[in-house]
Amino acid sequence: MYVQDLVQAQANARPDATAVAANKRRLTYGDLENRANKVASLLQSCGAGPGVIVGICMRRSVAFIVGALGALKAGAAYLPMDPADPAKWLGTLLEESGCHLVLTEAGVEESLPKGNWTTILLDQGGYIASCPAEGAAAPTSTAAELAYVIFTSGSTGRPKGIEITHANLLNLITWHVRTFAVSSADQATIYSSPAFDASVWEIWPYLAAGATVHIVDDSIRTRPDLLRNWMVQTGITIGFLPTPVAEAIIGLQWPAETSLRFLLTGADTLHRYPGPDLPFTLVNNYGPTECTVVATSGVVTPQKNPRELPSLGRAIQNVRAYIVDEHLNQVPDGSCGELLIGGEGVGRGYLNRPELTIKKFVRDPFLPSENGRVYRTGDLVRRLPDGQIMFLGRIDEQIKIRGYRVEPGEINAALNRQDGIQASFVAARTGQAGDVRLVAYIVTSPFANVQASALRNALSQCLPAHMVPAIFIRVTNLPLTRNGKVDRAALPEPNPENTLPEERFELPQTAVEQWLAGLLMQLLRIPRISRHDNFFRLGGHSLLGAQLIAKIDERFGVELSLRSLFDHPTVYGIASEIDGLVRSKINAMSDEEAGALLDSLSGGIAV
16 A cells, blocks of 8 residues: 555545645545545546656645645656745756656646646646546556655756655655654644645555645744744644754743643754753654655654754664765764665666766665665764764755755856856855855956946755845855865955955944844844845755844844835845834824834843
């Protein structure tokens, strides 16, 4: 039985039980099965089946789950795509994958690029509703057939499609359900973007076990306090959160009694241990997309005076973890080496990239008789005395930004196509808080008038937001080592003299703008900021936005919405919003209260 069979078994046994919840909307297992069968029937009539990849470009939604299950029922594999990514990027994924069928939804269809594919709109009525729930015969799937394909950044400027089979996915599901004792009583979360492989983990183990999955609303995704409150009120029992969000939420006060049993995290380096009073178990997880989401997992216990960061845990069931030297010989425990992953989680390879597959998916040197393969992760680790694995860094130059894997070479390729750029090098800079930022070092042509805002706009047309550098630094040349490689240690730190200017620079003027500029320079770690600079184009994101909102509330006693931050992202715009909120607050006060508030704000608000 494969994932679609497991979900069907739940629908047959408990058709009226809730499968998916999104705000006030509920979809039962019976409805999920019925709608997915209709989608499968339509897809098969369009030629979908084994060996065919169906693109799904949708937001986190009930419709996405229906579409993905429908593709699996049709015998096809699904390719999840984030509609927030640039049209050019989406077009590249569709071309690379050879998709000729794309499922999408209202509000997204218009942003999809045109190409050699048919777009199918999943709506509540229309021709999807008219499709038979039991039409074409369900194909016989085999363990080696593809279940899904997910693309990650490629070092050559070309994205890599990772092929994951039904056998790979079934091993993940079986391990997860068994390890966390998942049952029909569980309430789980869907937090991740569909294009992020963690979404696979957030959906299928729970639906296979008959649990209910709740889609986290965008309004609370970046607010740890609101997210905590929602998880408690909803009765969430198991949830996954990306590392930065998990670190923030475990630092909050939790009620002594909560339904939450396990909080799962991963996708980035965990820097924080849970406190002794946390009423649930924190589990750290690690796994490249090539190895079906999770390869190692371990409970993180409270530590009074930790000497090291939390570990990556141990290999999950039917997965092998080797630590080797450059000759693929195992190193002694405690020694540093590259992590190789073998076993049933190792994917089939890279889509239409045989040369890269051969390079990264190699024969298992320690089990030659079984003809198994291992994936070379490029991650440097060491094994601790208790058998757990500690992450140390990367062999190559690959960077992780907020859980996304980024190949700097892909950004360099995009930069070097811009007018006035002779050479470029993208590196990561880690701040005091442990967050990672992309910094682009550029060599420009003589007399070229290159501006940061223009570069950001150009890159935003072809790269996802997490791949657009936050800072651009102009250098006369890229420093090289004796081996001819860029000397990272010789690259300068950002400063006002070398940082590429924005289109127009104007100093913050009002007291609120000046206070805000100082705060943003700290949060974004940039040497200066104009009153017209865009928070998001300078490298800001939703998590930093939540910190900014909290600081504004602490200073001025008003709560700026995340929507307002998106609508008015400049220093001038944010300051104007603060002014308006404070004025409204003052107008509702007595003269005495208003005077006290103005005194506490040190005259920062013009009234």
